[in-house]
Amino acid sequence: MKKISQAQEEMLFDYLDGTLHAADKQRLETELSQNRELKARLDELQNVELWLSKIPLEEMPSRNFTLHVMGKLDQYPSRSSTLISRNGIFLLVGILVAVGLATLLVSSGVFDGVQTTINLNQELPQKYIQKSLPPIALSGKLIVNIVILLNLGLAWLVLDRAVLKPLFQRRMHAGH
Amino acid sequence: MTIPAEHTIIDRILAGEPSVYAELVNKHKSYAFTIANKILQNRAEAEEAAQDAFIKAYHHLSSFNREAKFSTWLYRIVFNTAISYKRKSRHTFQSIENTVLEYSPDGEGTLERTDKRKYLALAMARLNEADRTALTLFYLDEFSLEEIAEITGMQANTVKVRIHRARLRLADELKLILKQEALTL
Numbered sequence: 001m002k003k004i005s006q007a008q009e010e011m012l013f014d015y016l017d018g019t020l021h022a023a024d025k026q027r028l029e030t031e032l033s034q035n036r037e038l039k040a041r042l043d044e045l046q047n048v049e050l051w052l053s054k055i056p057l058e059e060m061p062s063r064n065f066t067l068h069v070m071g072k073l074d075q076y077p078s079r080s081s082t083l084i085s086r087n088g089i090f091l092l093v094g095i096l097v098a099v100g101l102a103t104l105l106v107s108s109g110v111f112d113g114v115q116t117t118i119n120l121n122q123e124l125p126q127k128y129i130q131k132s133l134p135p136i137a138l139s140g141k142l143i144v145n146i147v148i149l150l151n152l153g154l155a156w157l158v159l160d161r162a163v164l165k166p167l168f169q170r171r172m173h174a175g176h
Numbered sequence: 177m178t179i180p181a182e183h184t185i186i187d188r189i190l191a192g193e194p195s196v197y198a199e200l201v202n203k204h205k206s207y208a209f210t211i212a213n214k215i216l217q218n219r220a221e222a223e224e225a226a227q228d229a230f231i232k233a234y235h236h237l238s239s240f241n242r243e244a245k246f247s248t249w250l251y252r253i254v255f256n257t258a259i260s261y262k263r264k265s266r267h268t269f270q271s272i273e274n275t276v277l278e279y280s281p282d283g284e285g286t287l288e289r290t291d292k293r294k295y296l297a298l299a300m301a302r303l304n305e306a307d308r309t310a311l312t313l314f315y316l317d318e319f320s321l322e323e324i325a326e327i328t329g330m331q332a333n334t335v336k337v338r339i340h341r342a343r344l345r346l347a348d349e350l351k352l353i354l355k356q357e358a359l360t361l
Contacts (some may be wrong), residue, residue: 013340044347051350052315052343054294061209061223069230073194121195 004041012042018051088162095155102148106141114140182246188310192236201230213257214312215305225261229254242350251327299349307342314339
């Protein structure tokens, strides 16, 4: 069975769409009379063409579609933005609760006794380092404070995106 | 409705007469819904997406550039809204057997047409949404390749290739469905 080339398929479409030049059309018709596979492909495509042009593709929405649209004109769409701001508010509340709890624990001195040092000299084999490295001291309080700070930054970002921006956008639209 | 008539309606809406927007909704709702449904393959979601798109278009009407056709501008909003619904939708799979098909009793040949419509819907459901939409817009016979490109945000050449590929794929799918159907008879 002969394989139909992409160029032949393109030519079949142009033939079906009536955009093929006269010379090419004649050449294709000669080829169609000699190549059964190509003719079979054309028949299949003609069938699809017939179905697509005869069967109405247009679909009707519900009867009260227009009524619904007109009733919602004052609301700025969409369900997605509502969802985003609602999820954003939940996220913001979650972050603030976590920050509050962490601050409470830090101020009550829970992390004061948490101290550790990282000794890099033990971790790396002697042959790779020329000089001994100083140990790095880590305090639990410092780490939690950094986490709190990062969370406050994140909370500010969420507040801007989920509350302030939609609020100003809504005000802008209400002003129009 | 002619293009100048549409522009007059837009002017009236922008001048503070929102009720006339219903005329534009009535004129374009079926195509808007068709586009959304081709992407979402779910009538309820398509209806919601198309309504959302009309509301978005209303709120951005002042930014509509009158050099383009209102329909092209509107359907681009519908296309983008439906695509974003598709991405957010939790409803990721709908069995093609459950595809809603409207029955229109109109006498002789109805059964055959209904069958063809069913097979076509099944075959189309197997295409991806961009191919399905491009193909539908092409066969709605209202849009040029350039307009379809504008609506779908693709290059005109890409649209042409997509339509060609979609027709080939559709032919193969139909062949497969009809063969399966014949085997089950």
